[in-house]
Amino acid sequence: MSLLEVKKLEVAYGGxxxxxxxxxxxxxxxLVTLIGANGAGKTTTLKTLVGLVKPKSGxxxxxxxxxxxxxxxxxxxxxxxxxxxxxxxFSRLTVEENLRMGAFYRNDPNAINAEIEHVxxxxxxLKERYKQLAGTLSGGEQQMLAMGRAILAKPKxxxxxxxxxxxxxxxxxxxxxxxxxxxxxxxTILLVEQNAKLxxxxxxxxxxxxxxxxxxxxxxxxxxxxxxxxxxxxxE
Amino acid sequence: xxxxxxxxxxxxxxxxxxxxALGYTMVYGIMGLINFAHGEVTMIGAMxxxxxxxxxxxxxxxxxxxxxxxxxxxxxxxxxxxxxxTIERVAYRPLRNAPRLAPLITAIGLSIVLQNLAILxxxxxxxxxxxxxxxxxxxxxxxxxxxxxxxxxxxxxxxMVGLLLMVEKTKLGRAMRATSQNPAVAGLxxxxxxxxxxxxxxxxxxxxxxxxxxxxxxxxxxxxHMGFLIGLKAFTAAVLGGIGNLGGAVVGGILLxxxxxxxxxxxxxxxGGFLGSHYQxxxxxxxxxxxLVFRPSGLLGERVAERA
Numbered sequence: 284m285s286l287l288e289v290k291k292l293e294v295a296y297g298g299x300x301x302x303x304x305x306x307x308x309x310x311x312x313x314l315v316t317l318i319g320a321n322g323a324g325k326t327t328t329l330k331t332l333v334g335l336v337k338p339k340s341g342x343x344x345x346x347x348x349x350x351x352x353x354x355x356x357x358x359x360x361x362x363x364x365x366x367x368x369x370x371x372x373f374s375r376l377t378v379e380e381n382l383r384m385g386a387f388y389r390n391d392p393n394a395i396n397a398e399i400e401h402v403x404x405x406x407x408x409l410k411e412r413y414k415q416l417a418g419t420l421s422g423g424e425q426q427m428l429a430m431g432r433a434i435l436a437k438p439k440x441x442x443x444x445x446x447x448x449x450x451x452x453x454x455x456x457x458x459x460x461x462x463x464x465x466x467x468x469x470x471t472i473l474l475v476e477q478n479a480k481l482x483x484x485x486x487x488x489x490x491x492x493x494x495x496x497x498x499x500x501x502x503x504x505x506x507x508x509x510x511x512x513x514x515x516x517x518x519e
Numbered sequence: 520x521x522x523x524x525x526x527x528x529x530x531x532x533x534x535x536x537x538x539x540a541l542g543y544t545m546v547y548g549i550m551g552l553i554n555f556a557h558g559e560v561t562m563i564g565a566m567x568x569x570x571x572x573x574x575x576x577x578x579x580x581x582x583x584x585x586x587x588x589x590x591x592x593x594x595x596x597x598x599x600x601x602x603x604x605t606i607e608r609v610a611y612r613p614l615r616n617a618p619r620l621a622p623l624i625t626a627i628g629l630s631i632v633l634q635n636l637a638i639l640x641x642x643x644x645x646x647x648x649x650x651x652x653x654x655x656x657x658x659x660x661x662x663x664x665x666x667x668x669x670x671x672x673x674x675x676x677x678x679m680v681g682l683l684l685m686v687e688k689t690k691l692g693r694a695m696r697a698t699s700q701n702p703a704v705a706g707l708x709x710x711x712x713x714x715x716x717x718x719x720x721x722x723x724x725x726x727x728x729x730x731x732x733x734x735x736x737x738x739x740x741x742x743x744h745m746g747f748l749i750g751l752k753a754f755t756a757a758v759l760g761g762i763g764n765l766g767g768a769v770v771g772g773i774l775l776x777x778x779x780x781x782x783x784x785x786x787x788x789x790x791g792g793f794l795g796s797h798y799q800x801x802x803x804x805x806x807x808x809x810x811l812v813f814r815p816s817g818l819l820g821e822r823v824a825e826r827a
Contacts, residue, residue, distance in 0.1 A: 355706040364707070371704040373697045384697050387690070388709035401571060436708070 284347070285309045286471050287332070287438055293342035294324070294331050301327040303495035304341065309440065309473055316474040316482040316503065318516060319492035326368050326474045329442050332473075333358045333365045345408030345440065345477040360388040362439030366446065370429040374418025378409050381417050381428055395435065399406070402431035405461065423454035430461055440471045447478045457487055479516035483507040489518070524662040525784035526777060531668045531737065533776020534675035538730040539753030540760065540768035541682060542723030548763035549719050551619065551697040555626040556606055556725055558750015559633035560599050562743065565648075565735035566641050566726030572649050584651030588736070596728045603724025604717055612713070630747070637743035645742050648735045658759040671733045678726065679756065679769050686765060695719060699763070719800075757808040761817025770818060778802055 285308040294302040309315050317325050330336040332343060334355040343350035345363055352517065353361070373381050382500045386395045403410035406427040412420065416431060417428055426446055433441055447455040457476070463485050466472050478480035483489050483503045491512060493498040499506065506512045539561055547553045571591035580587070610629050614622045642717040652670075656663040686692035697705040698715045706712050734749060753773065760771025784800035786794050810817060 333707060335707075354711075356709050356711045359707060359709040367704060367707070368610070371701060371707075373700045373704070375700055376696060380693055380696075384693065384705070384708045384710075387694065432708075438664075 284308060286346055288342075288364045289328075289332075289475070290342045292328070292331065292343065293339045294327050294336055295339045296327075296336075300339075301495055302331070302338075305492070305495075307490055307500070309471060312469060312471055314462070314472045314474065314478055314486045315487060316486040317492055318476055318479040318482055318489060321477065322494075323492040324495040325492055326444055329365060329473070329475055332342045332442060333363060337363075337507070341434070357435050357509045359436050359438075362437070363442070364438035364440070365435045365442040366429045366444060368444040368448065370415040370422075370425045372420075372425050372428050372432070375416055377414050378417055378420070378428060379413045381432055382409075385432035386437075389435075393421045398435055398437075402434055405434075405464075406431055407431075410462055423450050423457075426450060426458055427461075430458070430465075432467065434438065438470055440473065441465065443472065443474045445453045445475060445477060447476060447481065455481065479512065480507070483512075521784065522781075523660055523802060525660070525780045526661050527664045528784075529777030531664070531671055532780055533756075533773035533777070534672050534735050535623075535737075535772075536729050536749075536753045536756045537679060537769045537772025538675050538726045538733070538777050539749065540772045541679065541745075541765060542727045543754050544717050544760070544762055544765060544768040545695075545723050547757070548765075549639060549695060549777075550611075551627060552611060552622050553754065553762075554611075554621075554720075554723075555607070555750065555753040555754075556610075556629040557723065558746035558748075558753065559630050559637070560606075560724045560729040560746070561600055561731035561734070561749060561753075562637060562741070562746030563602060563633065564595045564599045564731030565741040565745065566646070566731075566743070567728075568732045569597050569646055569648055569735065569741055572651070573597065576649065584653070587651050588732070592729065592732055595732060596725050597642040599728035599731075600721045603720040606724075607717055612716075632748070634747065635710060635745060637746075640768030641743055643743065645740045647742060648739050650739070652736055667736060671737060674729075675733070678729065678731065680721070682726070683765060683769075691715075691718065702799075704785055706762040745772040752800075752803045754783075755803050755810075758817055759806055759810050761820025764817065764819045767819035769819055775803055775806060778806060 287309040289305060289307045291304050291306065292302055293300065293304050300403040305328065318481060319325050327336060330339050332350060333335060334350065337353055337482060346361065373384060382399050408424055409427055417418060417425060420428060446458050450471055459481055462472065462474060474482055483506055489500065489503045489506045492496050499511065542557045543554065546552055568591040570634045572587060576588055606629060610625050611622050614625060643794065653666045654700065655666050657669065659665065681756065686695060695714050697708065698710060698712050710748045743785045753772065756771040756775040757768045759775055760767025779799055779802045781801035783796040786798055788797060
């Protein structure tokens with residue numbers, strides 16, 4: 284059974300249909316990317332997966348649960364975490380408080396403290412600034428904080444929405460390295476990206492989304508070398 | 520030592536304002552709503568306490584005055600907490616995603632409903648607060664302050680310190696701050712946003728109940744309309760400190776109390792006897808107007824730079 288299985292998912296805001304009947308599945312341990320242009324419906328799809336947006340029709344099953352019936356705040360304890368677009372750090376909480384929010388649902392203080400140290404090893408910048416308010420961090424640091432916070436939630440399935448958005452290339456490299464590392468530790472990842480090349484390079488499989496529909500899917504390497512993808516998303 | 524006397528009076532008044540202002544500012548901080556019914560919660564806290572004291576006296580309970588008041592508070596606080604919980608649940612939650620004007624009008628409507636409900640239960644007259652608490656005066660450099668007033672100041676400080684510690688240091692406090700900044704992401708972290716909002720109303724109402732009893736005990740009386748003016752002044756205090764900011768509510772409350780007290784004490788001298796101390800109330804609202812004109816974010820309002 285797939286860890287995540289989406290069938291015929293349709294989402295509409297008011298009269299506008301953002302997602303028009305998509306199917307996708309993610310297996311345990313995979314790193315899957317969902318690429319597509321701005322406005323294709325990628326973020327809406329992710330938001331629907333964690334209950335922030337209610338679907339019009341279709342089904343979402345995650346680890347045996349019907350996602351359309353779970354309240355938003357229960358997803359994280361079921362191992363489903365979203366790092367939202369624009370990072371969503373709590374700007375008036377300190378770096379460390381933000382990390383602790385990631386572990387909010389957990390009740391194992393010793394393990395949490397150890398994992399915070401581990402996140403600081405991954406991102407030394409965060410350790411230097413642990414007492415600073417998150418709103419004073421740079422964009423790249425905020426993205427690191429958002430990823431660190433997600434690590435503390437101990438997800439089984441991590442949803443990343445545009446982690447590279449608005450960041451300098453060198454930071455983007457670092458972020459993608461971390462994504463790969465999290466994946467290698469056994470976390471299943473769904474990565475939504477506009478940076479198609481980088482996303483496909485790190486992923487096992489990919490889906491291409493256009494105006495609310497999945498238009499292509501397959502192993503990431505195949506997509507990376509397909510002419511249609513090259514032309515539309517890689518600028519080649 | 521008239522000046523010192525006014526400062527002491529101002530501190531008593533100000534610590535009460537601060538307790539009530541915290542209720543306004545907590546709710547505003549978490550959902551951007553001005554809960555105008557909060558003043559009424561304060562009034563109901565005072566009324567319930569007096570009623571319970573009456574029942575105890577009729578039942579022949581004869582304990583030291585402070586213990587009696589404490590017992591009555593143990594009833595009034597949960598009653599007000601339940602009221603705060605119900606207000607949010609019934610009046611504000613259905614409007615969570617409505618335009619901001621809708622809950623504001625509801626808040627004003629609710630305030631009127633509660634006032635009239637209080638008139639139905641307790642009547643239109645002033646109700647005396649039974650003389651159970653010591654009104655002996657202490658002299659401090661020529662100024663006098665009653666034992667009760669000293670207790671009011673220290674109790675208010677203790678409660679405020681406790682609340683600030685709770686918000687800064689505990690998990691619930693962290694969840695409250697996170698929810699106030701970004702409810703959607705707080706939900707993703709596993710915070711039940713509805714519970715946090717309910718808790719905010721419940722805590723604010725509990726503080727309001729205590730403040731209401733302080734007012735009634737200090738002035739030896741309570742009235743079904745007392746919540747309106749004191750609520751507006753506490754709201755002014757919250758705005759003065761920077762609404763949404765807990766420290767601001769404390770600073771704003773105490774400052775407003777002192778300003779009001781000094782104003783009332785010296786208005787006669789300043790206007791050559793034309794205006795008397797019964798014009799006390801104009802100072803709070805002058806402060807409100809000045810703050811809104813010159814520093815709408817308040818003394819301690821939003822100073823942190825934020826990046827997208």
